[in-house]
Structure formats: structure tokens, C-alpha cells
Amino acid sequence: MAELTIKQRRQIPRHAMPAQEAAERRSNFSEVALGYTEEQAIEEANRCLQCKKPPCVDGCPVEIDIPGFIGALHDGDKEESLRILKSKNSLPAICGRVCPQETQCEIKCVLAKKAEPVAIGRLERFIADWDLERGAATPEVAEPTGKRVAVVGAGPAGITCAADLARLGHSVTIFESLHAPGGVLVYGIPEFRLPKDTVYQEFGCLECMGVEFVPDAVIGKLYTIDELLGEQGFDAVFLGTGAGLPSFMRIPGINYNGVLSANEFLTRVNLMKAYRFPEYDTPVKVKKKVAVIGAGNVAMDSARSALRLGHLQAAGVLPAGPEEASTEPLEVHIVYRRSPVEVPARAEEVHHAEEEGIIFDFLTNPVEIYGDDKWNVCGMRCIRMELGEPDDSGRRRPTPIEGSEFDMEVDMVIMALGTSPNPLVFRNADDLERSRWGTVEVKDEKTGLTTKPRVWAGGDVVTGAATVISAMGAGKAAAGDIHRYLMNGS
Amino acid sequence: MYELLEKEYVTDITIMMVIKAPAVARKTQPGEFVIVRTDETGERIPLTIADFDRDAGTITLVVQEVGKSTMQMGKLGVGDGFANVVGPLGHATEIEDFGTVVCVSGGFAVAPMYPITRGLKEAGNHVISILGARSKDLLFWEDKIESVSDEFIVCTDDGSYGRKALVTEPLKEILEERGKEVKRVWAIGPAIMMKFCALTTKPFGVKTIVSLNTIMVDGTGMCGGCRVQLEDGARFVCVDGPEFDAHQVDWDLMMARQSYYKPEEQLAVERWEHRCQLEALA
Numbered sequence: 001m002a003e004l005t006i007k008q009r010r011q012i013p014r015h016a017m018p019a020q021e022a023a024e025r026r027s028n029f030s031e032v033a034l035g036y037t038e039e040q041a042i043e044e045a046n047r048c049l050q051c052k053k054p055p056c057v058d059g060c061p062v063e064i065d066i067p068g069f070i071g072a073l074h075d076g077d078k079e080e081s082l083r084i085l086k087s088k089n090s091l092p093a094i095c096g097r098v099c100p101q102e103t104q105c106e107i108k109c110v111l112a113k114k115a116e117p118v119a120i121g122r123l124e125r126f127i128a129d130w131d132l133e134r135g136a137a138t139p140e141v142a143e144p145t146g147k148r149v150a151v152v153g154a155g156p157a158g159i160t161c162a163a164d165l166a167r168l169g170h171s172v173t174i175f176e177s178l179h180a181p182g183g184v185l186v187y188g189i190p191e192f193r194l195p196k197d198t199v200y201q202e203f204g205c206l207e208c209m210g211v212e213f214v215p216d217a218v219i220g221k222l223y224t225i226d227e228l229l230g231e232q233g234f235d236a237v238f239l240g241t242g243a244g245l246p247s248f249m250r251i252p253g254i255n256y257n258g259v260l261s262a263n264e265f266l267t268r269v270n271l272m273k274a275y276r277f278p279e280y281d282t283p284v285k286v287k288k289k290v291a292v293i294g295a296g297n298v299a300m301d302s303a304r305s306a307l308r309l310g311h312l313q314a315a316g317v318l319p320a321g322p323e324e325a326s327t328e329p330l331e332v333h334i335v336y337r338r339s340p341v342e343v344p345a346r347a348e349e350v351h352h353a354e355e356e357g358i359i360f361d362f363l364t365n366p367v368e369i370y371g372d373d374k375w376n377v378c379g380m381r382c383i384r385m386e387l388g389e390p391d392d393s394g395r396r397r398p399t400p401i402e403g404s405e406f407d408m409e410v411d412m413v414i415m416a417l418g419t420s421p422n423p424l425v426f427r428n429a430d431d432l433e434r435s436r437w438g439t440v441e442v443k444d445e446k447t448g449l450t451t452k453p454r455v456w457a458g459g460d461v462v463t464g465a466a467t468v469i470s471a472m473g474a475g476k477a478a479a480g481d482i483h484r485y486l487m488n489g490s
Numbered sequence: 491m492y493e494l495l496e497k498e499y500v501t502d503i504t505i506m507m508v509i510k511a512p513a514v515a516r517k518t519q520p521g522e523f524v525i526v527r528t529d530e531t532g533e534r535i536p537l538t539i540a541d542f543d544r545d546a547g548t549i550t551l552v553v554q555e556v557g558k559s560t561m562q563m564g565k566l567g568v569g570d571g572f573a574n575v576v577g578p579l580g581h582a583t584e585i586e587d588f589g590t591v592v593c594v595s596g597g598f599a600v601a602p603m604y605p606i607t608r609g610l611k612e613a614g615n616h617v618i619s620i621l622g623a624r625s626k627d628l629l630f631w632e633d634k635i636e637s638v639s640d641e642f643i644v645c646t647d648d649g650s651y652g653r654k655a656l657v658t659e660p661l662k663e664i665l666e667e668r669g670k671e672v673k674r675v676w677a678i679g680p681a682i683m684m685k686f687c688a689l690t691t692k693p694f695g696v697k698t699i700v701s702l703n704t705i706m707v708d709g710t711g712m713c714g715g716c717r718v719q720l721e722d723g724a725r726f727v728c729v730d731g732p733e734f735d736a737h738q739v740d741w742d743l744m745m746a747r748q749s750y751y752k753p754e755e756q757l758a759v760e761r762w763e764h765r766c767q768l769e770a771l772a
């Protein structure tokens with residue numbers, strides 16, 4: 001790499017991400033972060049010190065050779081940069097956009113100690129977008145092995161596993177319960193953060209590799225796992241069914257009209273495209289004052305989607321029912337029982353949410369939801385919290401402050417409290433061991449082999465709700481082990 | 491694509507459709523349902539599997555035109571198809587030899603009740619069927635139900651056919667006459683009818699099963715939109731049901747939840763009818 005001294009490199013400021021203005025993006029579902037220009041990317045690449053023992057690599061769940069891909073980019077060899085990225089990460093355009101970099105690779109960057117870290121994720125996205133723009137090359141597929149693998153669930157874990165196995169010459173069928181592939185990337189994460197075109201482009205042409213995609217197939221109902229391995233003739237099964245089961249608080253009023261899980265709200269908006277109702281048939285409501293409970297990515301996505309729907313209604317683009325039609329600005333709150341320090345969402349999303357006008361109520365927890373005579377939400381009783389000793393998660397445990405209850409005026413409450421694996425797939429599969437949180441027990445995290453013979457699992461169904469990159473990594477690891485098994489028979 | 495093989499209007503607003511879905515047919519049990527999406531912009535709507543033929547690889551749905559999606563289904567012709575048919579979903583009906591049972595169906599629910607009635611009859615029960623509709627022209631499949639029942643009662647709200655009564659009247663009489671002899675009651679139909687059947691059987695302490703038709707999105711337990719409040723907490727109708735103990739259900743809340751999207755549904759219908767008028771003119 002070139003000519004600059006370490007000192008000079010350290011003086012280059014981190015490049016800000018070009019983005020749509022907050023005032024504008026509040027009324028559309030287009031992508032917020034626009035991506036670096038080539039010039040910006042090369043200058044940002046210039047900030048990397050090319051550490052001999054790069055700590056950033058330890059922060060990445062799939063150990064991408066970060067200085068390697070950044071160095072190649074800086075030297076103008078994008079092809080090589082892409083090759084390095086892709087050798088560990090099949091979904092760089094997606095991960096570059098949604099990885100929580102600030103707690104993974106970037107937090108470990110040596111620059112982070114004194115100044116801002118290298119924008120590793122943004123560079124990753126730059127290279128991946130460049131690749132997608134020039135159009136996909138036809139993937140090379142090995143000679144057919146005659147082995148058949150069933151992949152259950154078409155999220156990042158399943159798609160990665162399927163693509164890797166297909167490339168190795170195995171015949172792969174993906175069974176997905178929804179009508180579209182993508183898992184959370186398609187039904188959960190909104191268009192403005194992760195365009196669906198990008199997702200599908202990055203998945204590439206799976207059919208070209210001979211992968212068969214079967215939508216509308218709820219495993220556990222349509223076929224059991226045993227049937228896949230038996231009469232359906234598959235040699236191995238990979239479970240990548242995610243953690244899609246929503247949880248609701250156990251408080252009075254939780255089932256009133258207008259209390260939704262984030263899953264329902266986001267599925268209506270993203271998968272069913274309710275933001276384009278009535279062109280699309282599935283409706284969604286937003287009212288005047290929305291409270292989103294929780295402060296993870298799911299909560300940020302819900303709050304920012306609600307805000308956009310509100311603005312689209314106010315602009316007359318989205319039809320509003322008589323009770324919603326209002327000239328008052330829509331108010332969206334994030335209600336979180338801990339403090340700003342503990343917020344689990346990606347920093348960039350929190351920042352964007354604040355810019356867009358989302359209101360944060362920290363150290364606040366709902367205790368009751370009020371309904372009117374039609375069982376519609378009309379308010380929420382909350383209690384103030386304080387932080388005590390650290391709990392199992394290492395975060396300080398919130399405890400209610402006695403007598404601090406107060407009422408919030410809200411007409412819609414979205415529960416974004418975390419999810420667990422959907423048990424449907426486990427019907428009639430009692431020999432598949434699971435933890436008391438409902439996640440699948442694997443014998444070895446590096447392979448994803450479960451207690452049930454010829455069944456592997458990976459992604460959120462094993463870890464509980466986690467990240468795209470870890471799901472992708474688990475799919476890749478399992479593909480490697482399934483291949484080994486199929487070729488050696490043990 | 492799931493091909494529409496047969497289509498027939500069994501009343502002015504009730505369509506019977508036979509659809510090619512071999513994998514679904516292979517697994518279906520009475521009481522289960524499918525989620526259907528007509529086309530790329532369509533919504534996912536739940537419909538009970540009213541009949542199935544494993545050998546032919548078909549399922550039969552009976553759909554009442556109540557809104558945009560179901561009206562659109564009415565426009566489909568034989569040879570057209572549905573974008574998606576997901577199922578079988580939900581739990582199958584608990585069918586065993588209970589003794590004497592009563593099956594009450596209202597409106598289009600004659601269809602979902604049919605495989606249940608047949609199953610109960612085959613299991614050895616003495617089956618009493620009560621069919622109800624607003625008027626004669628909304629009745630269908632009487633012969634099918636009668637052929638699998640030991641006793642058979644038809645009533646209409648307006649008296650245009652059979653007895654002039656609400657279904658709860660003969661139901662109450664049967665319970666009064668036969669007391670503890672009746673081991674179980676099934677009631678399927680509009681929420682309001684199921685609610686009143688529940689109120690009718692409650693004093694007699696007869697276990698009553700209803701099949702709930704809450705609003706659904708995915709039908710697989712991932713959204714919670716279908717949840718219903720029972721005495722001991724909430725359940726997801728799509729995975730825990732759709733059948734529940736009628737005496738446990740919070741009916742008023744359930745009915746309020748069903749009508750949450752009324753203004754939007756209304757808008758979708760108006761837009762659809764406008765489109766149909768334009769197409770008719772063109």
C-alpha cells in the first residue's frame with residue numbers, strides 16, 4: 001500500500017456516510033444511507049494502518065481479512081478486495097449495511113482508541129455494491145454428487161448454506177413457510193435500511209445453481225423433519241428457521257386493538273407492502289401517538305416505519321381512516337426500561353431515528369394499557385425505572401421506582417421485546433434436543449450438528465435472536481460439515 | 491401456482507372452489523385451514539379446508555364474498571390459479587366417539603363443519619346437525635350434511651325455509667330434553683352466532699368447541715395478530731387453534747379485534763368495485 005506515514009493516515013477524518021436528509025426521508029421508504037463514492041471509499045481505505053496483528057479481525061464473527069480487503073481496495077484492485085470479502089462473507093452488501101459494526105469489527109480497530117475507527121462496514125458495502133452493479137457472474141457449480149439436502153427456512157443462514165452446498169455439486173431444495181425468501185431481511189428489516197432489490201441481487205441466481213425453492217412449505221405441518229429424511233429422500237437437513245416467535249408483556253390490556261407485535265407491524269409493512277395500500281391489499285394502521293416498547297433494531301425499525309406511514313398519511317399519499325386523518329404531526333416514542341447506554345440497536349439507527357424526530361423515553365416501563373369502549377388503545381400507564389446491579393447479561397438490572405407511575409396518551413403500542421424460535425418446525429421431532437429457551441442444542445458450534453442424526457441447524461434458531469453475519473456464518477459452517485458428511489458418510 | 495380446477499356458486503355469495511394442492515391434500519385433517527393469496531398484491535387470508543381428496547391431490551374451499559379478496563376470488567375462472575396456498579395449518583379437530591354430539595353451523599360455516607361432522611359420524615357418534623342461515627337462498631350443502639348426520643334440523647332467520655328460528659333455539663331445546671346425554675357441541679359460524687351458542691350451552695355445562703376466525707397475517711405463529719383472550723391468557727388462533735373451548739373465549743374483545751380494519755376494508759371494496767365497473771365499461 002502507498003506512501004502515507006502512519007501519522008498522516010491518522011490525520012484523515014472518518015468519512016461521513018452520504019444520506020437522505022431527515023426531513024425528506026421521513027416521507028419515503030427509500031434507502032437512507034446512500035453509500036460512499038469511489039473517491040470517498042479510497043480515502044477512507046487510506047485511514048487503515050494495515051496492522052500486522054489486526055485486532056479488528058477478532059471482532060468480526062466470520063474473521064474477514066479486513067486489512068486485506070481494505071488494502072486491495074486502496075490499491076485499486078476491487079476484484080481482489082471482493083475475493084477476500086467473499087471468501088468469508090457471502091452477503092457483504094447486506095452485512096455492510098446492517099452489521100452492528102460499532103460492537104464488532106470497528107470497536108476493535110486500533111484507531112478507535114484515540115479517534116474514530118476505520119469505517120469497515122461502509123467499505124464492505126462499497127465493494128459489494130460495485131460488484132452488484134456490474135451484474136452477477138454465473139456461479140460455478142461442481143459436478144453433481146447425487147446427494148440431496150433439504151434446507152428449511154430461507155433467511156441468511158438457510159440461503160448461505162444452500163448456495164454453498166449447491167456450489168459443491170449437491171442438489172438442494174429450500175423449504176420456506178412464507179411466500180418469499182429472505183427471512184427477516186425481507187419481512188422484518190425495512191426497505192429504507194435494506195432495499196429488497198439488494199437482498200435478492202446478493203442472494204444471486206440460486207436457480208442457476210440448481211437450487212429449488214419451495215415457498216408455502218411449513219415444515220412441521222406439510223412435512224415433518226423425519227418425512228424429509230425418509231419418504232422425501234433427502235440425505236441431510238439444515239434448519240435455519242430463525243427466531244420468529246414474538247413475545248408480549250404480561251400486563252392488563254395487552255390484547256386490545258392497536259397493540260401489535262413488531263413482527264406483525266413490520267410484516268404488514270415490509271413483506272405485504274402495506275405502505276402501498278390500497279394498491280397492495282394488506283392494510284396497516286398508524287394513529288396519532290405511537291409507543292414502541294424496546295430499543296433494539298426491531299424497535300428502531302418499527303418506530304421509523306410508523307413515522308414514515310404517518311407522514312405519508314399526512315401528505316395524502318396513504319389513505320387514512322376518519323379517526324386517523326389529522327393535521328397534527330404524528331408522535332412516535334421509543335419506551336425503554338434501561339438507559340441510553342444499554343440501547344442494543346445499531347448506533348447508526350439510533351442516530352437516524354433521533355434525526356427523524358423519534359422521541360426516546362428511557363428508564364420507563366409500561367404496566368398497563370388502557371382501552372376505550374371499543375377496546376381500542378387509548379393510553380398507557382408506565383412506571384419509572386432505576387438501574388441496579390448488573391444482571392446475567394452484564395447490563396445493570398432495571399427496577400421500578402415505587403410510586404412513580406404516570407399515564408402516557410397513546411393510541412397504538414408496538415411490542416418489540418425480542419423473539420424466540422417458532423416451535424412449529426419441531427412438531428413430531430422430539431429427538432431434537434432444545435434448550436429451555438426453545439433454541440436448538442448443537443453438539444458443536446463450529447458445525448451446527450444437532451442431536452438428531454443427519455440434521456444440522458444454524459442462525460437464530462440456535463443462538464436466539466442475533467445478527468445477520470452470525471447466521472450467515474453458521475450457514476456456511478454447516479454447509480462445510482454437511483459436505484464432509486455427504487462425501488465421507490460419517 | 492395452485493390451479494383452480496372447479497368453481498361453483500352454491501349461493502349468490504358463496505363460492506365453492508376445488509384447487510390443485512397435492513402436498514396439502516396429502517396431510518389435511520378435518521378442522522385445519524390454509525392461507526391463500528390470490529396474486530402478488532394480494533393479502534394472505536385464512537380459509538378452512540372444507541373437503542379434500544388425497545388421491546386427486548385437491549382441496550375444496552368454500553368462500554363467502556365479504557370483501558375485496560373474497561370478491562376477487564369470485565372473478566377467477568377454472569384454469570386460473572392462486573399465487574399461494576399454505577397449509578394445512580392449525581390443529582385438527584379432536585375426533586373420537588363421545589356419544590351424542592351436536593354440530594351447529596351458521597352461514598358459510600356449513601362448509602368447514604362438513605368434514606368435522608363426517609369425522610364424528612365415522613367415529614361412531616350420534617350426530618345431531620343444526621344448520622342456520624339468514625334465508626333460504628343462503629343455504630347450501632344440506633344434503634351433504636344430512637348424509638352424515640343422525641338427526642338434522644334446518645332453520646332460517648326469516649322463516650323462508652325450515653324452521654323460523656335462530657340456531658340457538660333448537661340447540662337449547664335439545665339440551666333441555668336430553669340433558670347430560672349430549673357430550674359435546676361444535677358451533678361454527680359468525681362470531682356473534684358462536685358467542686350466543688356458547689351462552690346457550692354454558693348453563694348446561696356441555697363442553698362447546700368453536701372455530702375462531704380472527705384476522706391473520708402469516709398463519710404460522712409469527713405475528714400474534716390472531717391472538718384471542720381466553721380466561722387463562724392469550725392464545726394464537728393459527729397455531730393453538732383454530733378450535734377453542736367456547737366458554738373460555740372473551741367474545742366482545744374477539745369481535746372488536748375482528749373489526750379493527752373495517753375502514754380500510756371498506757375502502758378496498760369501493761376501489762375494487764370501481765375497478766370492476768371500469769372494466770365492464772371497457
Ligand SMILES: Cc1cc2nc3c(=O)[nH]c(=O)nc-3n(C[C@H](O)[C@H](O)[C@H](O)COP(=O)(O)OP(=O)(O)OC[C@H]3O[C@@H](n4cnc5c(N)ncnc54)[C@H](O)[C@@H]3O)c2cc1C
Pocket residue numbers: 098099100152153154155156157158175176177178181182183184185188189217218219220240241242243244266297298299301346422424425458459460461465466467468469471
Ligand atoms: C426487525 C429486525 C431488525 C434487525 N436488524 C438487524 C440488523 O440491523 N443487523 C443484524 O445483524 N441483525 C439484525 N436483525 C437480526 C437478524 O435479522 C437475524 O439475526 C437473522 O435474520 C437471522 O437469520 P436466520 O437465517 O437464522 O433466520 P431468519 O432470518 O429469521 O429466517 C428464518 C426463515 O425460516 C422460515 N421458517 C420458520 N419456520 C419455518 C418452518 N417451520 N418451515 C419453513 N420455513 C420456516 C421463516 O419464515 C424465515 O423466512 C434484525 C431482526 C429483526 C427482526
Ligand SMILES: Cc1cc2nc3c(=O)[nH]c(=O)nc-3n(C[C@H](O)[C@H](O)[C@H](O)COP(=O)(O)OP(=O)(O)OC[C@H]3O[C@@H](n4cnc5c(N)ncnc54)[C@H](O)[C@@H]3O)c2cc1C
Pocket residue numbers: 523533534535536537538539552553554555556557558559560561598601602702703704705706707732748749750755756759
Ligand atoms: C381459521 C379461519 C378459517 C376461515 N375459514 C373461512 C372459510 O372457510 N370460508 C370463508 O368464507 N371465510 C373463512 N374465514 C374468514 C375469511 O378469512 C375472511 O372472510 C376473509 O379474510 C375476508 O377477506 P376479504 O378481503 O374478502 O374481506 P375484508 O373486507 O378484508 O374483511 C371482511 C371480514 O373478514 C375479516 N377479515 C379480514 N381480513 C382477514 C384476515 N386476513 N384473516 C381473517 N379474517 C379477516 C374481517 O374481520 C371482516 O369482518 C376464516 C377465517 C379464519 C381465521
Ligand code: SF4
Pocket residue numbers: 059060061062063064066089095096099100101104105106120121124469
Ligand atoms: S461482516 Fe460485519 S463484523 Fe465482519 S467485517 Fe464486515 S461489517 Fe465488520
Ligand code: SF4
Pocket residue numbers: 047048049050051054055056057066067108109110111118120
Ligand atoms: S485495526 Fe483498524 S487500522 Fe488496524 S487493520 Fe483493522 S481496520 Fe485497519
Ligand code: FES
Pocket residue numbers: 705706707708709710711712713714715716717726727728729
Ligand atoms: S396469524 Fe400470525 S400469529 Fe397467527
